[in-house]
Each structure stands twice: as C-alpha cells, then as structure tokens.
C-alpha cells in the first residue's frame with residue numbers, strides 16, 4: 001500500500017466517529033480527486049466504510065475504519081490467554097513478568113510446530 005493510503009487509513013482509524021471525506025484531502029494535503037482515488041482503493045480493500053453525510057446541504061461522506069475480527073489463536077499460548085486482557089496493573093511492559101512468561105509459552109509452542 002502506498003504511503004498516502006497508509007496515512008489516510010491511519011487517520012480514518014484513529015478518529016473516533018470517522019472523518020469527512022471533504023476534510024481528509026485537506027489533512028493529507030492532496031487534491032480532492034486524488035483523495036477520491038485513495039478512498040476508493042481503501043474501500044475496495046475492505047478496510048474502511050463510507051456513509052453519505054450532508055453538511056450545510058452539501059453532500060459528502062463520513063469515512064470509518066472497519067473493525068477486524070480478532071483471531072482468538074493470537075491471544076492464546078498453550079491455552080493460556082494473554083495476561084493483558086484482565087490486567088489491572090500499572091503497565092510497564094519492559095518490566096512485566098506476566099507478559100514475559102506468556103511470550104515464553106508462545107515461543108515454546110511455536111518451536112513445537
């Protein structure tokens with residue numbers, strides 16, 4: 001994916017409620033025609049959705065990132081769920097023994113394959 005599409009996707013996914021297409025091209029500092037091509041590509045790839053929207057009587061679109069389903073296998077190591085899901089610790093990843101132990105289990109599981 002070209003960098004302008006990656007940047008557009010990042011902006012769309014990181015904006016709660018979505019981004020107006022009529023604003024996206026200004027944020028990306030590209031012209032509206034190029035923005036339309038970028039949006040079409042992201043739509044064709046199934047990464048975003050587009051909903052018609054009227055602002056001051058002018059038709060535009062709200063662009064929202066599509067939610068991906070999570071592969072449950074990516075959360076498991078030796079049938080043990082990644083500890084972050086139910087964690088209420090103050091997170092300092094570099095010092096977390098729970099995640100290190102879990103990753104160790106994951107590495108063992110990968111080595112068995």
Ligand code: SF4
Pocket residue numbers: 083084085087088089090091092093096097098099
């Ligand atoms: S890395 Fe450790 S401290 Fe951080 S959320 Fe995961 S389990 Fe909790």
